[in-house]
Amino acid sequence: MADIPFHRPSISAEDISAVGQALASGWLTYGPLCQEFERVGAAPVFADIDPVSLQIDPDLVDRAWGERTKAVIAVDYGGHPCAIEEIAKLAADRGAVVISDAAHSLGAAVGARPVGSIADITAFSFYATKNITTGEGGMLTTASDVIADRVECLRMHGIGKNAWRRYRKGGSWRYDVAECGFKANMTDMQAALGLSQLRREAQIRERRAEIAAHYSASLASLGDLVELPVVAEGVRPAWHLYPLRLAGRAGGGRDRLVEDLADRGIGTSVHFIPVHLMTHFRKRYGYRGGEYPVCEDVFRRVLSLPLYADMSDAEADRVIEVVTDLVSAARG
Numbered sequence: 001m002a003d004i005p006f007h008r009p010s011i012s013a014e015d016i017s018a019v020g021q022a023l024a025s026g027w028l029t030y031g032p033l034c035q036e037f038e039r040v041g042a043a044p045v046f047a048d049i050d051p052v053s054l055q056i057d058p059d060l061v062d063r064a065w066g067e068r069t070k071a072v073i074a075v076d077y078g079g080h081p082c083a084i085e086e087i088a089k090l091a092a093d094r095g096a097v098v099i100s101d102a103a104h105s106l107g108a109a110v111g112a113r114p115v116g117s118i119a120d121i122t123a124f125s126f127y128a129t130k131n132i133t134t135g136e137g138g139m140l141t142t143a144s145d146v147i148a149d150r151v152e153c154l155r156m157h158g159i160g161k162n163a164w165r166r167y168r169k170g171g172s173w174r175y176d177v178a179e180c181g182f183k184a185n186m187t188d189m190q191a192a193l194g195l196s197q198l199r200r201e202a203q204i205r206e207r208r209a210e211i212a213a214h215y216s217a218s219l220a221s222l223g224d225l226v227e228l229p230v231v232a233e234g235v236r237p238a239w240h241l242y243p244l245r246l247a248g249r250a251g252g253g254r255d256r257l258v259e260d261l262a263d264r265g266i267g268t269s270v271h272f273i274p275v276h277l278m279t280h281f282r283k284r285y286g287y288r289g290g291e292y293p294v295c296e297d298v299f300r301r302v303l304s305l306p307l308y309a310d311m312s313d314a315e316a317d318r319v320i321e322v323v324t325d326l327v328s329a330a331r332g
């Protein structure tokens, strides 16, 4: 009887022939086949949003699910938590991981569960425009020690946890590179700002919520010319954005309204241009528009009003006054 080796690679006749063809092609090093192999990567599959919540629709995540789906990335648009519990359940049943993009939703909660404690991994951003900032930078939260240890290792060149201690008094000069990592650490200068900002997080969030409530109460007078952001039952949003949707051509249409508001000294922005309509995604995945009709429709009609903790009541009132004036005027 033949011996049983510990390991034997599975090489088929097709495998041998494929390598033979590569040798015969005369191209031995990096070339067209490497390019083709590199392109066999994870493909993002998008799911449309719900027209009321403006958040990713869990039923459409379910429908977009494929045999090779490994993870779901769900954004908390505007600071309102998405249907993360439904999505987490869907993913858990199928052995997939949920990564929550909570760049907008620091301090938000679903019932008693704060954002950051629900998904397998939650990513927060402390970019300059976010609710609290360190200039650039962010934070991941996870309940998994395995993921936490790995991320700590990867962010510091793969050197491993506590690598920074080697420059401290009594620290050892010895270190090991356990795997290929990144240089993705924050600085203590940023953390100083972060710690200071974090102390005011609740205060900042409450002020944002106050302004948002004032906007909603006042802009309700525009009736069906606009759609106001909806807060789901039992949810505490972080109010990163105040997205206002125009009905049809109200206010002369979104683009004109943005310009007219700017002329009257009110800065706005649009969140977001649908990612599948960006050049890269059109070229790489062949999107042509029309694939995600809800978010495309919302994109044409939405603008974000100024919303930040340091806004005065008088400033909020002026935004309301000018928006009301421009939207309610009958304009072509």
Ligand SMILES: *Cc1c(COP(=O)(O)O)cnc(C)c1O
Binding pocket: 075, 101, 103, 104, 124, 125, 126, 127, 136, 137, 138
């Ligand atoms: C800002 C933002 C990010 C990225 O944050 P960075 O800290 O700049 O990497 C990711 N997702 C959303 C929805 C954001 O608004």
